[in-house]
Amino acid sequence: MTENYDTAQKIRDLAMEHNDFFRKSIPLIASENIMSPLAMEMLLTDFGFRYAEGLPHHRYYQGNFYVDQVEDITIDLAKKLFKSDQADPRPVSGTNANTSVIYGLLNPGDKISTPPLSGGGHISAAKFGAVGLRGLNIVNYPFDVENMNLDVDKTIKLIKSEKPKVCLFGQSVFLFPTPLKELKDAAAEVGSKIWYDGAHVLGLIAGGKFQDPLREGAEIITGSTHKTFPGPQHGIILGKTDEKTWKNIQRGVFPGTISNHHINAMAALGVTLAEELDYGREYAGKIIENAKYLASCLAEDGFKVLGEKNGYTESHTLVVDVRNNGGGRHVADLLEKSGIVLNKNLLPWDDGNKSQDPSGLRIGTQEVTRIGFGKSEMKEISRLIKIAVIDKKAPEVVKKDAADLKSRFKKVKYCYGDLEAYKYIKLLN
Missing domain, CATH: 3.90.1150.10 (Aspartate Aminotransferase, domain 1)
Structure with missing residues (x-):
């Protein structure tokens, strides 16, 4: 054996122990969450070794003939599932999706309104996250502890007085639907765009069981795809907005905040979108x-x-x-x-x-x-x-x-195929 084989094997042993711990x-x-067998299979494909900068059919690399087809299918599935006009499956995480929107829609010094961290807001919308790194002026919505949601009346007053360029809603601690219907008129009155971070509840939105942000006033939804949406660790942006805004957001994705977009995870996302349409x-x-x-x-x-x-x-x-x-x-x-x-x-x-x-x-x-x-x-x-x-x-x-x-629950459900949950899949003996 080569000199560092034992070190590599130690990493493998730890990975196996990790699987056993969660089992x-x-x-x-x-x-x-845990992925389906077909989605998991996509992570092991040659897609994981390749580059695909840019948009489908307008790449900066050759060799993307099959990648373009997969991405086209994934976009179509996302638009169908979420009833959106636009979809971009290239962000490599929910935070990357958020950062792309920030860089696409906001310039340093612009004002953004967000949920407070203590009220469940995500770190990317904090002064030490992407919002802060972009040099934005942050104002936080008032939070109603008794109802564990935004204080609607005070939030309306804040939006009208502060006039943020973008109103960001959605949280990491997300018990109840955001009152978008009650807040959208205030945002429209001051010319603010509504952006909804659906990372935690994306699967509940997909299943029609939480709220429907694009019909309730949001122009943009961002999300990670591995929480209630049971896919790979990846991200997505959905839109029901004008062409100029969407192009700015897509530039925020590439070349703004990523180069290659982890094609194997994007393929796994496509599989999961199909499964979500069925289950x-x-x-x-x-x-x-x-x-x-x-x-x-x-x-x-x-x-x-x-x-x-x-x-x-x-x-x-x-x-x-x-x-x-x-x-x-x-x-x-x-x-x-x-x-x-x-x-x-x-x-x-x-x-x-x-x-x-x-x-x-x-x-x-x-x-x-x-x-x-x-x-x-x-x-x-x-x-x-x-x-x-x-x-x-x-x-x-x-x-x-x-x-x-x-020990009594050994199968992944609500998906295609039949796989033992938490099983370690060996490629080498």
Whole structure:
């Protein structure tokens, strides 16, 4: 063997251990999912080694005959699924999609209105994210903690007084639909474009179970494609806007913020779009049903689940205040040791200094739903969280119970094909 073979094998061993860890754990990270076998197959193709700069049929490289066809199909599927006039599947992540829109529509010094970080806003819209790097003037919408949503009346006043060039809506902690219908007239009055970051809820929008931003006032939707939308780690931009605006956004993608757009992931996105057209409505409905039921179970088991006034959630996400249980960092670490994987999260009353030890937890049901969990499993998840956090049962005991629960669910659902979930696929013996 060559000198560095053992080091390469160590990387492989760690990858296999990672698969095994998730095979035995309960995955509740709200920004992750598991792909279908056909979409996963696309990541292993020769597409992953090639370049395709520019738009289909107008490339800067040769050898893109098949890539152009795949991208054309992917664009058509996206426009059909989301009923959009335009679609660009080239962004390599949700943040890249956001950055492309920022560079396409806004110049340094322009004003943008965004949700606050403590109210679930995404880091790309913060002063240390892409918005800040572009040198934009940021104003944050007022947040209504009781309703866990934007304060409509105060937001209307803010838009009319601040007159932002772009109004950005959409969050990383996204319990309820954004009141776009109530806010679009204020934006129109001051000439603001409405942009909707649908990264977390893209699959719920695709399934017709959350809201329909392009019919409710948004001109642009950005999103990552691996959360409630169960595809590869990639991004997408959807539009229902004028040709000049769309061309500016596409220039923001290339040459603005990327060169090659990871063609294998784009092909996997195309497969997932087709699967969502066939299975997305059923899958999205089940995600939300599970989230609402898990929230109610956790509340019954003694946790403070936010959003109670409005039924806890209408998305895949629920948020729990664990200040009285040791704080978000402590509880998330404890649950990881107990075989339950979720994340600590800022709550509306936290300031930025608490980002590493915030008050809350964020929980998502999209991945466990993809492998077949239903209401009885949501109740069992709540029980496991309770005995770990409130009853202080030994983590190794809870971890065994979590693995036993997970062992009964071995297939990826709502997709084409039949593949064992979390199976490590070897190409070398």
